[in-house]
Amino acid sequence: MATFLPFTTRIELPFWKAVNETKLHEWKLDESPKPILGQLSYSEITGKECSLLMTYKSFNTNEIPKQESISGFMHLYNTAESFKAAMTAESKKKILEDETAKIWHSITSHAWLKNPELLSKFFMITFVDLKKFKYFSITCVPGLYFPSEIQQEINKDDLYGADPKTLFSHMAETSSTVFLYCRKSATILDVSHLESVNNPDDFAIVVADPSTVSYTAGWPVRNVLAAVAQLHSSWNHCHVISLRSTGSIGIKFMWTNNISSQEKSLNFVPKSAGWDKIYNVDLRKEFDPVLQVDNAVNLNNALMKWRQVPDIRLERYSKLKVLILGAGTIGCNVARGLIAWGVSHITFVDNSTVSYSNPVRQSLSEFEDAKNDRGKAETAAKALIRINPNTKAEAHMLTVPMPGHTIDKSAEAQLEKDVQKLEQLVMEHDVVYLALDSREARWLPTVLATKHRKIAISVAIGFDTFVVIRHGIGSRSDSLSHEAIAESMPYSHLSCYFCSDVTAPGNSTADRTLDQQCTVTRAGMSPHASAAATELLAAILQYPDPLMCPASVDENTTMLGATPHQIRYFANRYQMILPIVKRFERCVACGDAIAKQYQQHGWKFVLDVMNSPSRLEQVTGLDALQESVNAIDIEFDEDEDTTDE
Numbered sequence: 333m334a335t336f337l338p339f340t341t342r343i344e345l346p347f348w349k350a351v352n353e354t355k356l357h358e359w360k361l362d363e364s365p366k367p368i369l370g371q372l373s374y375s376e377i378t379g380k381e382c383s384l385l386m387t388y389k390s391f392n393t394n395e396i397p398k399q400e401s402i403s404g405f406m407h408l409y410n411t412a413e414s415f416k417a418a419m420t421a422e423s424k425k426k427i428l429e430d431e432t433a434k435i436w437h438s439i440t441s442h443a444w445l446k447n448p449e450l451l452s453k454f455f456m457i458t459f460v461d462l463k464k465f466k467y468f469s470i471t472c473v474p475g476l477y478f479p480s481e482i483q484q485e486i487n488k489d490d491l492y493g494a495d496p497k498t499l500f501s502h503m504a505e506t507s508s509t510v511f512l513y514c515r516k517s518a519t520i521l522d523v524s525h526l527e528s529v530n531n532p533d534d535f536a537i538v539v540a541d542p543s544t545v546s547y548t549a550g551w552p553v554r555n556v557l558a559a560v561a562q563l564h565s566s567w568n569h570c571h572v573i574s575l576r577s578t579g580s581i582g583i584k585f586m587w588t589n590n591i592s593s594q595e596k597s598l599n600f601v602p603k604s605a606g607w608d609k610i611y612n613v614d615l616r617k618e619f620d621p622v623l624q625v626d627n628a629v630n631l632n633n634a635l636m637k638w639r640q641v642p643d644i645r646l647e648r649y650s651k652l653k654v655l656i657l658g659a660g661t662i663g664c665n666v667a668r669g670l671i672a673w674g675v676s677h678i679t680f681v682d683n684s685t686v687s688y689s690n691p692v693r694q695s696l697s698e699f700e701d702a703k704n705d706r707g708k709a710e711t712a713a714k715a716l717i718r719i720n721p722n723t724k725a726e727a728h729m730l731t732v733p734m735p736g737h738t739i740d741k742s743a744e745a746q747l748e749k750d751v752q753k754l755e756q757l758v759m760e761h762d763v764v765y766l767a768l769d770s771r772e773a774r775w776l777p778t779v780l781a782t783k784h785r786k787i788a789i790s791v792a793i794g795f796d797t798f799v800v801i802r803h804g805i806g807s808r809s810d811s812l813s814h815e816a817i818a819e820s821m822p823y824s825h826l827s828c829y830f831c832s833d834v835t836a837p838g839n840s841t842a843d844r845t846l847d848q849q850c851t852v853t854r855a856g857m858s859p860h861a862s863a864a865a866t867e868l869l870a871a872i873l874q875y876p877d878p879l880m881c882p883a884s885v886d887e888n889t890t891m892l893g894a895t896p897h898q899i900r901y902f903a904n905r906y907q908m909i910l911p912i913v914k915r916f917e918r919c920v921a922c923g924d925a926i927a928k929q930y931q932q933h934g935w936k937f938v939l940d941v942m943n944s945p946s947r948l949e950q951v952t953g954l955d956a957l958q959e960s961v962n963a964i965d966i967e968f969d970e971d972e973d974t975t976d977e
């Protein structure tokens with residue numbers, strides 16, 4: 333009895349990587365079978381199997397030479413349950429029967445004579461747990477039990493006079509895996525000539541054979557025999573050259589020519605076999621763990637595209653460069669929110685070190701950091717890299733120059749450097765978070781973000797309140813012509829953190845007790861505020877041109893909903909309000925007069941303001957405004973006077 337070596341599926345790691353990528357970004361929930369290629373080798377001479385190799389090339393029809401490939405379909409199920417359902421004996425039988433019927437049809441229609449690849453097809457069923465890197469698959473290459481009772485006789489001495497090298501180069505040149513060798517004329521003919529051959533002894537049928545066992549033909553030979561026996565129903569034998577790069581063999585196959593009446597009927601389809609075993613692999617250790625983190629982060633976000641927000645522009649997060657001024661509780665929490673969105677480029681600026689009170693509230697520092705007096709910015713950046721080694725996190729220990737924080741002559745050179753450094757950092761980033769702990773520290777960053785047209789978001793917390801404000805973009809003269817309406821206001825019209833103030837920022841830490849200097853706040857304020865600040869940016873970035881994103885409370889503004897100007901939260905009544913406030917033309921931070929002064933005098937203007945914050949009021953004309961307010965003489969009706977006596 334002749335035996336045929338069945339296929340064993342060999343799946344390379346890059347195959348699964350390609351499945352991951354394609355499933356995530358292309359197929360998503362689409363479960364329809366996808367065309368793929370298995371690769372065959374004819375050069376393996378020691379082994380026990382016919383290998384059906386799945387590689388990264390399996391999804392690219394041009395990458396595998398045609399003669400070395402076998403085409404098939406992959407059915408990738410979305411759930412473990414549907415995969416299991418497909419794995420029942422009944423379901424597998426049905427799949428095998430369907431695939432066999434297709435092959436049998438190409439035999440009875442003689443289509444295989446023009447296209448012998450139709451004889452070898454495979455079907456793969458898979459389930460991939462993308463989160464846990466677990467892969468399940470099973471492959472079926474149908475081999476037909478037809479004709480019955482096949483015997484073989486190995487022709488050890490020669491290949492019917494053929495030169496195996498000539499045959500092999502013919503295969504490579506023509507990409508054909510089945511062709512004829514005429515024994516009389518020693519010539520090679522296309523397999524389509526087989527139809528007109530009368531004597532099976534005149535020809536040998538050459539079949540490219542991936543078998544690795546010397547005297548055993550591989551699985552593809554089986555269906556060639558079925559096709560030959562069907563084509564010439566009077567034959568009871570034929571000659572085959574099992575072609576391999578070395579060790580090709582000639583085999584005479586014989587069968588009993590007693591095709592039953594049932595086998596002659598139109599509806600007849602031979603029985604077949606071909607299911608490989610189930611492969612169940614856990615590739616967590618195989619994948620580069622650093623890459624895995626990125627894949628997993630991307631996975632969480634890419635899954636949004638499957639159903640919730642199919643058109644979300646995730647690349648706007650991954651390409652974003654964010655500068656976080658202040659690496660305290662807010663800065664740390666904002667950074668954590670951003671890396672979860674896939675932001676990988678984050679720079680911290682802070683001038684202080686981690687204190688013992690910090691780690692419980694700051695999500696990026698620990699006891700040891702406080703014990704070793706480590707810088708907050710450096711600690712936060714290192715923690716981000718520990719969390720995700722792909723993060724490009726940087727730290728700068730830098731004091732943000734502040735109005736009212738007077739400096740003497742000796743510190744001026746340093747101030748010049750600091751201002752330049754800060755401006756450089758603002759320029760190099762797309763977004764600036766103002767997560768600083770004092771009002772005056774936000775002043776220079778606001779001036780710089782306005783000058784360089786950066787998205788600037790101020791986050792500030794009180795005891796049981798927080799406010800998140802996105803500053804108007806660029807100068808007021810950028811304003812669009814149309815007038816602002818209540819529900820929506822152009823980005824360039826929006827107020828900054830300082831717009832509502834009629835006094836310039838001064839030194840808020842002078843003459844204050846400890847509880848007044850530090851932000852004494854309920855524990856949940858910072859995470860809550862930071863999350864709101866992260867989500868606000870996430871939504872702005874989905875606007876077609878984020879720098880034109882209007883303030884809007886309409887949930888249809890972007891794929892992620894509204895893009896408010898301000899988010900104000902009151903924890904004592906769990907209430908959030910979304911005011912939209914128009915920019916103040918005489919603002920001490922984003923006003924045009926300030927921009928002009930900074931443009932003209934640079935760091936020296938900053939120096940002036942540090943030593944004399946009232947300079948801001950002079951420049952903007954606020955001093956005159958205040959005087960005019962004071963000059964208004966308000967007369968109170970005595971009966972209405974409720975002044976406490």
Ligand SMILES: [Zn+2]
Nearest residue numbers: 828831919922
């Ligand atoms: Zn302003």
